[in-house]
Amino acid sequence: MIRAFALPLAHPLETARGTIDERRGFLFARNGGIGEATPLPGWTESLGACEQALEAAESADGWNDALAACEDAPAARHAVSLAKLDAEARDANVSFAHHLAENPAESVPVNATVGDASVEDTVDEVRAAVERGFDTVKVKVGARSVEADVERLRAVRDATDVTLRADANGTWTREQAREAFDAFADLGVEYVEQPLPADDLAGHADLRGGEVGVALDESLTEHALGDVLDAADYVVLKPMALGGVDRALDAVRDARRAGVQPVVTTTVDAVVARTAAVHLAAAIPDVPACGLATSDRLADDLADDPAPVEDGRIRVPETPGHGVSVDLAEVNADA
Numbered sequence: 001m002i003r004a005f006a007l008p009l010a011h012p013l014e015t016a017r018g019t020i021d022e023r024r025g026f027l028f029a030r031n032g033g034i035g036e037a038t039p040l041p042g043w044t045e046s047l048g049a050c051e052q053a054l055e056a057a058e059s060a061d062g063w064n065d066a067l068a069a070c071e072d073a074p075a076a077r078h079a080v081s082l083a084k085l086d087a088e089a090r091d092a093n094v095s096f097a098h099h100l101a102e103n104p105a106e107s108v109p110v111n112a113t114v115g116d117a118s119v120e121d122t123v124d125e126v127r128a129a130v131e132r133g134f135d136t137v138k139v140k141v142g143a144r145s146v147e148a149d150v151e152r153l154r155a156v157r158d159a160t161d162v163t164l165r166a167d168a169n170g171t172w173t174r175e176q177a178r179e180a181f182d183a184f185a186d187l188g189v190e191y192v193e194q195p196l197p198a199d200d201l202a203g204h205a206d207l208r209g210g211e212v213g214v215a216l217d218e219s220l221t222e223h224a225l226g227d228v229l230d231a232a233d234y235v236v237l238k239p240m241a242l243g244g245v246d247r248a249l250d251a252v253r254d255a256r257r258a259g260v261q262p263v264v265t266t267t268v269d270a271v272v273a274r275t276a277a278v279h280l281a282a283a284i285p286d287v288p289a290c291g292l293a294t295s296d297r298l299a300d301d302l303a304d305d306p307a308p309v310e311d312g313r314i315r316v317p318e319t320p321g322h323g324v325s326v327d328l329a330e331v332n333a334d335a
């Protein structure tokens, strides 16, 4: 069964393809398992291509043919593969995390995200996140001069001892990135996500390996994983963009073999995909803080959240499957 949904965002979201104010997608249910496809053009196929692939999957016999029908549609494949793994885990009466790994973690650390803001507001927002229990905070940079961003992070460092990350979303030149990395080293910044444009793997390879790590995110939209791993210290893995939790777990193993740290995050997905990503993170031994505290980006959701953020961590649901109870009859596409 395929159910279309539309969920309003709490705040408009800037994407590479423009600003959006809702997330549209589909739930795919089969054999007692439920998966989610929430495409994000730029990262995945379009909504229309996703629906077509899911319809082909629905009419296919068996899981293998259903998965093959989604080969070129990562969000659709995410839904079908998740429905399959969820059904298998429910049949085995184990949680999704236990289905993925022998000894999954009981909870996973997550980071808070602070957007572009003045020095004062940045410090206030980081302090508020620390008070809510976050040990790691990611600050968006690149919207103002490197000097101004360094001032923001220096003020944060003076105010708290939180683990600091920055995300430049590919906005810097190589010169700006070098200047920022030199200054951030003194502030103990753990890593910068996507300092340079997505296609500049050589530039990232030159920056990696220093005191401040290079985390690649958008580069995965333009390059194969193996090439990205050669240019990064950390890799940001989005199961929806990779075509499923199973593929994301393969990417985790490739990353660890290459000495690159995997960080799991979402493409601002609804509760089914978000919770599946939490189980995936739990299946990664000693996973760094992940970008999974994204439920507050949605103004509404498909079901109760079985994995809310508490004290900067998410406890992994222990019920069979992914643990999200969705009333499919209640799901509809009227945002």
Ligand SMILES: [Mg+2]
Residues within 6 Å of the ligand: 167, 169, 193, 194, 217, 218, 236
């Ligand atoms: Mg990023």
